[in-house]
Amino acid sequence: METTSVDVLVVGGGATGAAAAYDLARRGVRVLLVDQNDLTTGTSGRYHGLLHSGGRYVITDFDTAVECITENMILRRIAPFAIEDTGGLFVATSQDPDDFPARWAAACARAGIAAEALTPEQARALEPALTRDITAVYRVPDASCDSFDLNHGFITAARTYGGDAWIYQRVTGFLTDGDAVVGAELEDTRTGERRRVHAACVLNATGPWAGVVAGLVGLDVKIRLDRGSMVAMNIRWVNTIVNRLRPPSDGDILVPVGTVCVLGTTSIRTEDPADTHVDVSEVSTLLREADVVVPGIRHGRALRAWAGVRPLYEPPAELAQLESGHNVSRRFAVIDHTERDGLRGLVTVVGGKLTTCRLMAEQAVDVVCRQLGVAARCTTADEPLPVPETSPRHYHQLTHRVHRLEHGEMPGALICECEVVTRPQLEARIAAYGDQPVALDDLRRDLRLGMGPCQAGFCGYRAAGILHAAKGLSPGEATRALSAFVGERFRGVRPLLYGHQLRQFYLDELIYRRTLGLDALLALDQPQPEGVSDAGSEA
Amino acid sequence: MPAAKPERHSAASHPATGTDIIVIGAGLAGLMAAVFAVEAGARVRLIAQGWGQQLVTPGWISVCDRAEDDVIAEVRGYAALHPEHPYGRAGDDAMVGGLERFRAATEAVGLSYELRRKDGHNMRLMTLLGGIQRVMLAPRGLAAGDLTDVRGPILLVGFAGWRDFFADLAAANLRRQGVDARALAIQLPDPDRYWDLWPGDLARQFDSALFRETVARQVAPHARDVERVGFPAVLGMDDHPRALDDLxxxxxxxxxxxxxxxxxxxxxxxxxxLRRWLLRHGARVQIGHPVVRGVVEGRRCVGVEVQSLGHSTLFRADHVILATGGLYGGGIETDESGRVWEPLFGLPVMAPETESRAEWYYDDLLVERGHPIHRQAGLRVNTRLQPLDAAGEPVLDNVYAIGQMLAGFNPLTDGCAEGIALATAYKAVQTALELDE
Structure with a gap:
């Protein structure tokens, strides 16, 4: 079995893990990050895109609000490539409690969140789609953030300081020596290959899986799992983030991200860290609530729905009586298992928000460094991250990509027309994986392939053809790669299949079944049933 | 979508019946209903918001793709057992008549649709991905690919850098189904121009003899020991028959x-x-402006209101054939609340028998039986193709529903969408003009 040795193994390639890897690397610690999937595929990737000013928590969770505004300002400084300074509005309507805005504004002032009162007319001049029924409105320093870009930024930066990251590596168990964790066993989730990593300390930054991972050494880490759903509308209905100015509830935010507008979120308790399904009823709630502040939006075209599982830190006892996860603290905890469980070499970080990922990483790494005897202090807030060159992103600059395309600066066939992805871009990304397997979904995360209105109806076949040639796949592998990709795209659209999007997916299904015969080709891999079935049963 | 060009209408050269028929919809069902009605001597006006699904379907005519033996016998047997299925409603005669008249009509416009199989079985035609679909009838270029009687190797030709055909992958998938297929990539002149080249753009290139020669010169040396040569379906647009023979x-x-x-x-x-044929034979064809409403007096539709810039116009008719399509074409609409409706007449729609729209789809996209919404959302009709209410009574005396908007079949999985379009188009005209009585 292949064995690797590092100072610290970070488990979890979300925002906290990536920021921790960067932090450790800057402090001169040899760090390796692993994730059971690709980077940014857990809660960090299943995100609405709102870099909080803190305004949303200022009444229910004041400390988190203060952390948010502080970290908001730091991330703007160190990761400008991932952030669009949209600004944000908090809008109260006659449906909302009328004593709330004044209390809220006062709390913002205490928290250091610049909340500027606007007149309804000023707000509508800024965002003409807003309702006429505005009773109070404030402008705050919210922004929209691309968590994929941010994460790539942290990982790229970690690598420049000597760190590394491996994807598709699941921790199957910990290596222990007496009362200490001394590393972990990994399994490649694509090839089944097993590896062993020796580390003086392991940082468990696995978000909703933190309990599962800690359970591998028999520890009991309680987190409350809270599923939140989001819906992306096909255009930017607003260019400023719009928050409902009311106590936190379902359907409070509209976030312009890239070319779309994300409506969020719901809050439903779950027991499964992989529970990312979206109920049709949640879609209804999100559209109905968004329609209160942006009338008409519920009749717009919804592109895709997804859910993330918030890992809310559950300090013992006091939670049971709270009905909704919106009121549970977004604060995080760093658990040093030496103190709590008598087990050295393992630190768990749970809770928190994407906006506070750098701070969570800093505090977790402080504990790790104490165990290692490393005295270096955190410097991640001090200087900007290098712009990740491997990532041809800047999602909000789709128009820029169109311009380059139309002026011959992006040669080759246009494969994904919705998101402007060319054949040479795809081939370059595939080549970057070297000998590693590549799924079409990896290329989606790298390039936004298949993320536009048609959800891979056209580009799925094209990308499968390119992948087949570039990787020398068998026809069965290429066919299954296409099937896996379009199946995943379908899952994200299924709760939205009505009206326009139903029509779109009718076309997609027509292409897959009738034009390509994909279903029949997949059946080639199945054992053939004996005899002939009732051929005319569905005529 | 192309708007109807103003064209001069020649006087009808057929015996006029004096009956005015409006056909709404320019899919296969609507176009062919208009053709059948013109042939039967009616005055026909075809009105559509845009072209129908034939612009996105493979182009062949699926009558009963599942049939292992004689296709027509299979459908007859099925229809006899399932009188509520659109084939059962239209009846055997309409199914056979619709197919025959369709073949004659397409022959008349220079596009022959071939059966090819003498035994009445389905052909086996390949897909872009190298799958094999069974279909009964296809335009000559597609039908020439029937793999049933393939004897020697076939050569699949792709265009280097073109995004819409990967000949290697198609050939590899065919080989694992026992077809000796090989792939060839040829260069198109000036490939850098083609970053956004659609099939139609390429097809128009193939209308040029010079372009065809460039292609043929590259293919011929590789075709000496193969039985036939397959191309993506872009071999000419207006000059397609010549392009096919020429290549x-x-x-x-x-x-x-x-x-x-x-x-x-x-x-x-x-x-x-078909549009040019209709115009030449005196029909009016209005594509681009939608019908917004059927105007009903009592149990009769007296005409339809068409929206154009700034105003709407009422067109009167003795009969209205509704061919506005299903969930794709817009003949059946759905919304977030789970409502399913027919927008022009508010006809009763057979909606999915589910609690909420959560059950319209199964969890897996390519589930073999197909998703419930496609089979269930649509209009129920009687054997005159008149839409029915919940009690099974016709709602309007002179409105007939045809094609995709009918309930009871799944156009994506059942392999009969075009067969139903032709059978019901034929039947509706027969009924409206009382030709079958």
Whole structure:
């Protein structure tokens, strides 16, 4: 079995893990990050895109609000490539409690969140789609953030300081020596290959899986799992983030991200860290609530729905009586298992928000460094991250990509027309994986392939053809790669299949079944049933 | 979508019945209903918001793709057992008559649709991905690819750098189904121009003899020991029959076409030619402005209101054939609340028998039985193709529903969408003009 040795193994390639890897690397610690999937595929990737000013928590969770505004300002400084300074509005309507805005504004002032009162007319001049029924409105320093870009930024930066990251590596168990964790066993989730990593300390930054991972050494880490759903509308209905100015509830935010507008979120308790399904009823709630502040939006075209599982830190006892996860603290905890469980070499970080990922990483790494005897202090807030060159992103600059395309600066066939992805871009990304397997979904995360209105109806076949040639796949592998990709795209659209999007997916299904015969080709891999079935049963 | 060009209407050269028929919808069902009605001597006005699904379907005519033996016998047997299925409603005569008249009509516009199999079985035609679909009838270029009687190797030709056909992958998938297929990539002149080249754009290139020669010169040396040569279905648009024969001659082997991703060039060819035929034979064809409402007096529809810039116009008719399509075409609409409705007449729609729209779809996209919404959302009709209410009574005396908007079949999985379009188009005209009584 292949064995690797590092100072610290970070488990979890979300925002906290990536920021921790960067932090450790800057402090001169040899760090390796692993994730059971690709980077940014857990809660960090299943995100609405709102870099909080803190305004949303200022009444229910004041400390988190203060952390948010502080970290908001730091991330703007160190990761400008991932952030669009949209600004944000908090809008109260006659449906909302009328004593709330004044209390809220006062709390913002205490928290250091610049909340500027606007007149309804000023707000509508800024965002003409807003309702006429505005009773109070404030402008705050919210922004929209691309968590994929941010994460790539942290990982790229970690690598420049000597760190590394491996994807598709699941921790199957910990290596222990007496009362200490001394590393972990990994399994490649694509090839089944097993590896062993020796580390003086392991940082468990696995978000909703933190309990599962800690359970591998028999520890009991309680987190409350809270599923939140989001819906992306096909255009930017607003260019400023719009928050409902009311106590936190379902359907409070509209976030312009890239070319779309994300409506969020719901809050439903779950027991499964992989529970990312979206109920049709949640879609209804999100559209109905968004329609209160942006009338008409519920009749717009919804592109895709997804859910993330918030890992809310559950300090013992006091939670049971709270009905909704919106009121549970977004604060995080760093658990040093030496103190709590008598087990050295393992630190768990749970809770928190994407906006506070750098701070969570800093505090977790402080504990790790104490165990290692490393005295270096955190410097991640001090200087900007290098712009990740491997990532041809800047999602909000789709128009820029169109311009380059139309002026011959992006040669080759246009494969994904919705998101402007060319054949040479795809081939370059595939080549970057070297000998590693590549799924079409990896290329989606790298390039936004298949993320536009048609959800891979056209580009799925094209990308499968390119992948087949570039990787020398068998026809069965290429066919299954296409099937896996379009199946995943379908899952994200299924709760939205009505009206326009139903029509779109009718076309997609027509292409897959009738034009390509994909279903029949997949059946080639199945054992053939004996005899002939009732051929005319569905005529 | 192309708007109808103003064209001079020649006087009808057929015996006028004095009956005015409005057909709403320019899919396969609507176009053919208009053709059948013109042939029967009616005054026909075809009104559509845009072209129908033939612009995105492969271009072949699926009658009963599942049939293992004689297709017509299979459908007859099925229809006898399932009188509520659109085939059962239209009846055997309409199914056979619709197919025959369709073949004659397409022959008349220079596009022959071939059965090819003498035993009445389905052909086996390949897809872009190298799958094999069973279909009864297809335009000549597609039908020439029937793999039933393939004897020797076939050569699949792709265009280097073109995004819509990967000949290597298609050939590899065919080989694992026992077909000796090989792939060839040829260069198109000036490939850098083609970053956004759609099938229709390429098809128009193939209308040029010079372009065809460039292609044939590269293919011929590789075609000497193959039985036939397959191309994506882009071999000519307006000049398609000549392009097909010409390429076959230059290469020295029979040439066939493989349906592409949308736009479907075979569908565009058919639409263009049927439209021209209708105009030549005195029909009015208005494509681009939607019908917004059927105007009803008592149990009769007296006409339809068409929205154009700034105003709407009422067109009167003795009969209205509704061919506005299903969930794709817009003949059946759905919304977030789970409502399913027919927008022009508010006709009663058979909606899915589910609590909420959560059950319209199964969890897996390519589930074999197909998703419930496709089979369930649509209009129920009687054997005159009149839409029915919940009690099973016709709602309007002179409105007939045809094609995709009918309930009871899944156009994506059942392999009979075009067969139903033709059978019901034929039946509706027969009923409206009382030709079957």
């Amino acid at each position: 076959g001659g230059l290469i020295g082997r029979p040439v066939f076409e493989i349906p592409t991703l949308p736009e479907s060039v075979p569908g565009v060819r058919l639409s263009n030619r």
